[in-house]
Each structure stands twice: as structure tokens, then as C-alpha cells.
Amino acid sequence: MDNLRILIIGGGIGGLTSAIALCRDGHAVTVIERDPTWSVYGVGIIQQSNVLRAAQALGILEGYLAAGVGFDAVEIFIPSGHKVARVPGHPVAPGLPVNLGIGRPALHALLGDTAIAAGAEVRLGLTAQILDDTGAAVNATFSDGSHGTWDLVIAADGVHSTTRTRVLPEAQAPEFTGQSVWRYNFPRPADLDALQVYNGPTGVGLVPISESLMYMYVTTPEPDNPRYPTEGLAARMRAKLAGTAPAIQALADTITDDHGVVYRPLEVNLVTGPWHKGRVVLLGDAVHATTPHLGQGAGMAIEDSVVLAQEIAAADTPEQAFAAYRDRRFERCRYIVEKSLAICHGQIGKGPPVDNAAATAEMFDVVAQPI
Secondary structure: OOOOEEEEEOOOHHHHHHHHHHHHOOOEEEEEEOOOOOOOOOOEEEEEHHHHHHHHHHOOHHHHHHHEEEEOEEEEEOOOOOEEEEEEOOOOOOOOOOEEEEEHHHHHHHHHHHHHHHOOEEEEOOOEEEEEEOOOOEEEEEOOOOEEEEOEEEEOOOOOOHHHHHHOOOOOOOEEEEEEEEEEEEEOOOOOOOEEEEOOOOEEEEEEOOOOEEEEEEEEEOOOOOOOOOOOHHHHHHHHOOOOOHHHHHHHOOOOOHHHOEEEEEEEOOOOOOOEEOOEEEOOHHHHOOOHHHOOHHHHHHHHHHHHHHHHHHOOOHHHHHHHHHHHHHHHHHHHHHHHHHHHHHHHOOOOOOOHHHHHHHHHHHHOOOO
16 A cells, blocks of 8 residues: 555654654654653663664664663572573674663654654644544544544554544453552663663662663552652652662662652553454554563564554555554564563562563564564
């Protein structure tokens, strides 16, 4: 299918990488984003070599590498702080690092600037109120009263996707796992050359994201799914780190900025049925939200974007494109969701403990396979 008018709902990682891929295929793309400030939280994210391969396919690898910092191993520690494994990865293509740590604001700027430069129209502070699929096109009405007609609609509107609720009302809803994640930025030590993972009921990771910066993520049992106010978040995060390894407790003492703490309950979802209805298709967390334990949530959305654009280019009809896209993506995304959740459940006693080193090594092998 050529020269389509495509509406993308959601201006995050999945929406923007879809916009880049589709604009470069010659389609006319409009992205709507509900947040009028188009902001992201200021900590980091891990991108592994399969994601960098996808970035290469999108033509943005150079910008990716310049905006982050590469590293080639994961180090595993027990709660006492003793290192028990260093898991080397293998790049999926020559010249790529195995992992890239990157700040979310830097990634957001790269993707947003690239999408706009490629020709995407980005409209902020909007939601889609009505999606009327006529069979020949989709007529959309937005929250500001404006409207338009598109050949296809791609919903990349996250784990709580309103589009999923609208077009796939029977699809699975997200479920809280019983665990939450806390994140905070720190100066990066000169000798931090790997992702460092500290196992235990409170899981901790240290991730380099630039030459001078790293971030810490902390996973904690939160069975009642509390919502914490911003005031006091730093003290709460410090308290959660009591009893962790000495190196982690030393860092915890420097967590002082409530507004620098990012707290998020961990929810999962895997839509096992269709990922589309008519001319509307879903992507990323809207259909396969995962916990961060394997560091592949954003990566799966970026791979979705590449595959969906390929299938749209190859197909004669939306039905063919969307069915082929789901067929290519489902098992890989299912693996990430289920394996990540198994690690989560093992940490909080809802399942058997998982060997993180073995799980990480297996994941590297799986995602090295072509998409």
C-alpha cells in the first residue's frame, strides 16, 4: 500500500518510531499526543542490540549512539553485594554495542525531532474522541472539535490504551503485578562499564546513560498498589533501600530530591486475540505491556514499528498488513512479557525464584534472532 494518510495516536517511543518509518516510506503521517507539554520523565532507559538494529533500519542509529552510552555486559550481584556473574552479550550486527543506556529526554528529543524532520505533523493536547471506521477510511473527531479522514489508524497510546478499550472491548485489561519500580539519577562512577543488577526482594539496577550519568532502578513489593504523593518520595525511596548491599545504601543516602524520584506501579498485559479491527491497529504497550526486568519494553515497541511499516508496504489491504504484523510479533512479545513477569513474581514470592544471569543470557539469544 502506497501514499496512505495515517493517524498515529500517542507521541511516545512506539508512536514516534512508527511515524519515522512510515514517513520514510512516503506516507502522510499525523501524530496526536494527549500531553500538551509532550514531556517525559528525566531518568533513563536500556536499549539492547536488537533495538539498535531496529534503529539502524529506521535510519537513526547514529543519533542513538551519540545520545547514549554503550556497554557490553550485565553484572549480577547477590543482596550482600558480592558479584556472582558477568554476562557478556553478543551484538546482533557488527559495530553495535550489546546495550545502550540513554536518558529518556535525550531519546524523546531524538525521536521527536527525527519524526518532524521526516515530515510527520505532530499535534499536542489532543485525544481521539470518535473513530468511525467506514470500511474505506477512518473518520476521526478530536477533543478540540477538529476532525479528519485517514486510511489507517495506529494506536500507540500505552498500557491504558483508550483505543484498545474502544475497538477491542473484549481484549485483556492490564493487571498490577504486586511490584513497583522507583528510579533516580546519579553521577556515574568511572568504572561502571556494565548494567549492574542486585538480586533480592528489593531488586536494584545501576545503568550508565551518559559519560557522566547513571540511573538506579529499584523494584519493591507493593501488594496494596499504593499511590504516593510527590512530597516525601525521596525519603520513601531511601527507606525502601534499607538492607540492600553497602554500595547501594551509600547511594541511597544521596537521594534527596522528591521531584527526581520516578515511581511507577508495574502492570502487564498481553492481548492474545487480534491486534486490530478494520483499519485500526494497536502497537507497543497497548497490546503487550511488560515489566522492565529484561529491559525490552520499549525495544518491543520499536521493533513493532519496523515490522508494521514493512507489512504495510508489502500488503494490498489493511487486513493483510495487520494480520501479518501480529503473526510476526506475537511470539517474541509473548516471550518478553512472560519471562519478565516470571522474574518479577520470583522476586516477590508469587512464583519460583528465577536465575537472572541465565534469564538474561537466554533473552540475548532470543532477541538476536531476526524480527
